[in-house]
Amino acid sequence: MTSAGSAIRVALPLPIRQTFTYALPDATPVPDPGVRVRVPFGERALTGVVMPGEPDPAPGAPREILEVLDAEPVCPPELLATAERVARRCFAATGEVLRSALPARLPATGAIRYRITERGALAGSASVGPAERSILEMLAAGETRRVVELPGDGAVRRDALRSLEERGFVRAVSTGREAARRVELAYETKVPAGEDRDARIARSRRGRDVLEHLDALGRPATAAEIREATGAGPAVLKRLTELGLLRRFEQDRREIPAPARGVPSPHPATEAQAAAIDRIAAAIRDRRFFPALLQGVTGSGKTEVYLRAIRLALDAGRGAVWLVPEIALTPVFARELSRQFGPLAAVLHSALSDRERADAWDRVRRGEARAVIGPRSAAFAPVADPGLFVVDEEQDASYKQRESPRYDARDVVALRAKENGAALILGSATPSMEAWHAAEAGRLERLVLPERIAGRPLPEVRIVDLRRQPARPDEKGVPLFSAALLERLEEVFARGEQAILLQPRRGFAPFLLCRECGEDFGCRRCSVSRTVHEKGRRLVCHYCGERSPAPLRCPECGGGVLEAVGAGTERVAERFSERFPGVPCAVLDRDTARRRGGADAVVDAVRTGAVQCLIGTQMVAKGHDFPNVTAVGVLSADTLLNFPDFRAAEKTFQLLAQVAGRSGRGDARGTVHVQTFHPEHPAIRRAAVHDVDGFARAELEFRRAFFYPPFAELAAILVSSADRDRAEAAAAQVGKGLRGGPEGLRISGPAPAPLERLQGKWRFQILLRAADRRLLLAALEAAVPERPPAQVQIAVDVDPQDLM
Ligand code: ADP
Ligand code: ZN
Numbered sequence: 001m002t003s004a005g006s007a008i009r010v011a012l013p014l015p016i017r018q019t020f021t022y023a024l025p026d027a028t029p030v031p032d033p034g035v036r037v038r039v040p041f042g043e044r045a046l047t048g049v050v051m052p053g054e055p056d057p058a059p060g061a062p063r064e065i066l067e068v069l070d071a072e073p074v075c076p077p078e079l080l081a082t083a084e085r086v087a088r089r090c091f092a093a094t095g096e097v098l099r100s101a102l103p104a105r106l107p108a109t110g111a112i113r114y115r116i117t118e119r120g121a122l123a124g125s126a127s128v129g130p131a132e133r134s135i136l137e138m139l140a141a142g143e144t145r146r147v148v149e150l151p152g153d154g155a156v157r158r159d160a161l162r163s164l165e166e167r168g169f170v171r172a173v174s175t176g177r178e179a180a181r182r183v184e185l186a187y188e189t190k191v192p193a194g195e196d197r198d199a200r201i202a203r204s205r206r207g208r209d210v211l212e213h214l215d216a217l218g219r220p221a222t223a224a225e226i227r228e229a230t231g232a233g234p235a236v237l238k239r240l241t242e243l244g245l246l247r248r249f250e251q252d253r254r255e256i257p258a259p260a261r262g263v264p265s266p267h268p269a270t271e272a273q274a275a276a277i278d279r280i281a282a283a284i285r286d287r288r289f290f291p292a293l294l295q296g297v298t299g300s301g302k303t304e305v306y307l308r309a310i311r312l313a314l315d316a317g318r319g320a321v322w323l324v325p326e327i328a329l330t331p332v333f334a335r336e337l338s339r340q341f342g343p344l345a346a347v348l349h350s351a352l353s354d355r356e357r358a359d360a361w362d363r364v365r366r367g368e369a370r371a372v373i374g375p376r377s378a379a380f381a382p383v384a385d386p387g388l389f390v391v392d393e394e395q396d397a398s399y400k401q402r403e404s405p406r407y408d409a410r411d412v413v414a415l416r417a418k419e420n421g422a423a424l425i426l427g428s429a430t431p432s433m434e435a436w437h438a439a440e441a442g443r444l445e446r447l448v449l450p451e452r453i454a455g456r457p458l459p460e461v462r463i464v465d466l467r468r469q470p471a472r473p474d475e476k477g478v479p480l481f482s483a484a485l486l487e488r489l490e491e492v493f494a495r496g497e498q499a500i501l502l503q504p505r506r507g508f509a510p511f512l513l514c515r516e517c518g519e520d521f522g523c524r525r526c527s528v529s530r531t532v533h534e535k536g537r538r539l540v541c542h543y544c545g546e547r548s549p550a551p552l553r554c555p556e557c558g559g560g561v562l563e564a565v566g567a568g569t570e571r572v573a574e575r576f577s578e579r580f581p582g583v584p585c586a587v588l589d590r591d592t593a594r595r596r597g598g599a600d601a602v603v604d605a606v607r608t609g610a611v612q613c614l615i616g617t618q619m620v621a622k623g624h625d626f627p628n629v630t631a632v633g634v635l636s637a638d639t640l641l642n643f644p645d646f647r648a649a650e651k652t653f654q655l656l657a658q659v660a661g662r663s664g665r666g667d668a669r670g671t672v673h674v675q676t677f678h679p680e681h682p683a684i685r686r687a688a689v690h691d692v693d694g695f696a697r698a699e700l701e702f703r704r705a706f707f708y709p710p711f712a713e714l715a716a717i718l719v720s721s722a723d724r725d726r727a728e729a730a731a732a733q734v735g736k737g738l739r740g741g742p743e744g745l746r747i748s749g750p751a752p753a754p755l756e757r758l759q760g761k762w763r764f765q766i767l768l769r770a771a772d773r774r775l776l777l778a779a780l781e782a783a784v785p786e787r788p789p790a791q792v793q794i795a796v797d798v799d800p801q802d803l804m
Contacts, residue, residue, distance in 0.1 A: 737782060
């Protein structure tokens with residue numbers, strides 16, 4: 001700690017790509033990098049993070065910080081450096097990256113609070129000045145207050161406090177971490193196991209799991225513990241409490257039990273697994289950066305490799321981070337991690353409360369937990385000395401954040417792995433073109449698991465040419481179920497097996513059409529048609545959420561023939577029930593997942609067999625393991641294919657491969673029917689024969705020829721405004737700046753974005769491509785103004801995952 005009066009460098013959560021310089025009040029010890037501070041910014045007070053390094057010289061005298069929030073850093077130095085590099089790479093502000101990385105509500109444990117003393121309470125008002133008096137008045141009730149909560153501001157308040165303290169009228173107390181959190185919420189069972197209890201839980205498998213877990217544990221457990229053990233979230237606990245089966249109460253916080261190790265998987269590793277693990281083990285031991293692509297079809301034992309590698313990292317005294325895509329549906333891996341590593345595991349679900357997230361962060365930062373699993377933001381987990389980073393399903397688009405800061409978790413862990421001499425395992429059955437190309441170029445070592453465990457065959461995939469299918473009169477030439485698919489479904493249901501039907505659109509129908517004038521009832525704020533919901537009763541914009549009752553007559557021409565065109569999941573379910581009246585089905589999409597019990601309830605019902613046919617959007621394709629599903633039908637493979645995006649083919653291929661992986665996971669061989677109007681498209685043809693490498697080679701040829709990633713670095717600049725002319729003019733300005741920029745750039749646009757209007761804003765897009773990231777960033781730096789013109793927003797997405 002250096003002397004008083006120094007300046008510090010602070011990262012603030014603002015869309016301004018710089019750090020800020022602040023002064024420390026006299027006698028304030030210099031806080032360590034990674035400590036949070038409250039600072040004045042304009043009229044506001046913001047929370048920032050102290051950064052390492054010299055502060056930039058400020059133009060005038062820097063303002064003083066208001067308060068130091070933490071007694072020790074909330075973030076290790078390695079992460080601060082990573083955040084700065086990530087920010088630079090994605091053209092964002094370090095403070096915004098740190099805001100994404102840190103839990104939203106990390107308690108301030110180092111903030112100093114003031115309490116009035118007896119002497120202060122008795123002090124006559126004549127003996128103190130006005131500033132001092134108002135402070136004493138506020139403290140008179142006896143509660144402690146933080147500096148920023150006291151009346152007055154800046155130097156006046158501080159001087160008053162110091163004078164009060166010197167005279168013994170107030171005393172500084174620091175809030176200990178422990179004082180803040182001594183109790184926790186816990187649950188215990190109220191009703192012993194038995195028929196009555198079973199009757200009350202009815203069909204809820206999760207409910208039963210929770211009660212059985214508590215019975216077996218023989219003591220109350222916290223919500224976090226219950227979730228780690230059973231996967232049941234707050235909705236289940238709430239329901240059980242309401243049913244009178246659980247009691248909820250506050251208990252004293254227990255000591256964290258000593259690390260107990262669970263058991264590793266009982267199987268000996270296969271030859272291919274062993275080979276991969278050997279390479280990873282050597283890297284972890286030698287503290288060597290080892291980036292690798294673990295390529296293996298679904299069911300080839302990748303998860304097993306991750307778990308063994310994590311064990312190796314922990315045994316070497318190092319930490320591990322395991323990233324999984326954002327699928328709220330599969331806490332399966334998390335449970336396995338907890339089972340195998342007990343309290344050394346930390347699970348970051350997307351459903352955690354702020355408080356649970358903050359607790360998990362603290363446990364990891366203090367080194368109590370060293371194996372972390374979670375979605376995108378877990379890339380920043382403050383694991384000390386990480387020896388391993390795993391990215392499962394590395395091709396998944398959810399690793400890229402769509403809002404500012406638009407960072408990519410794969411980038412984050414790659415930087416950290418390099419920095420820490422760690423293994424980086426990118427796992428996938430269908431690698432992204434980036435990873436596949438990097439492996440080809442030798443920048444990733446390729447580890448291959450060539451076949452499914454126990455030699456189980458991959459499902460047989462049949463392509464169904466929709467052009468040759470007779471359609472019902474109301475289907476307008478687009479049949480929902482082909483004859484081949486219907487025949488297969490009959491067979492599957494007759495055998496008591498299950499099926500999954502994928503329809504990539506939710507709602508009843510993609511749009512409503514007036515048969516007389518062609519009016520299509522688009523959104524008034526967005527340039528898209530509104531989706532028909534609730535069997536035609538409602539129109540909903542999927543982009544801005546605007547909803548209204550569907551009209552009975554066309555407001556334009558008065559015509560009365562309004563027709564819902566096409567089919568979403570809701571309509572598919574309706575038509576399915578007409579065709580298979582005795583077969584119970586359920587829908588899984590964003591709409592049903594939002595409802596109470598939502599996704600969990602649907603997944604449970606499929607697992608118990610209560611639902612025989614699962615109908616849904618992309619959500620049905622990911623991760624599930626339903627051994628009795630033997631048929632998958634892709635009702636339309638063309639939705640994604642027709643997207644105006646250079647990744648359309650890649651995404652289609654990956655989706656088909658993924659949904660195919662849901663079929664035939666048990667003993668019976670599965671089938672997949674892919675219905676399409678483009679049966680010759682390579683993405684569909686190659687997916688049908690599980691030809692990952694063939695697809696990648698052909699796709700990479702296309703990317704190379706048209707200078708797209710991974711051969712180019714790409715950035716999308718989106719200029720938007722409620723005023724179309726302003727947006728267009730600002731976009732033209734940026735375009736001009738880019739054209740006057742360095743050599744070697746390829747600039748497309750400005751042009752109206754594919755989604756030209758969104759939430760009432762007009763949008764123009766410029767695509768920028770360069771051979772390397774540095775050139776790209778330099779061009780952005782030169783042409784994109786730090787402050788956009790009035791009423792205009794400019795967003796820069798480096799390496800965008802979608803171009804709408
Ligand atoms: P992936 O992650 O590639 O889809 P998993 O790791 O989940 O594959 O493995 C698929 C199944 O095979 C799981 O049920 C797993 O327990 C089992 N399994 C994995 N490795 C082995 C092994 N070496 N011997 C026997 N079974 C294994
Ligand atoms: Zn809209």
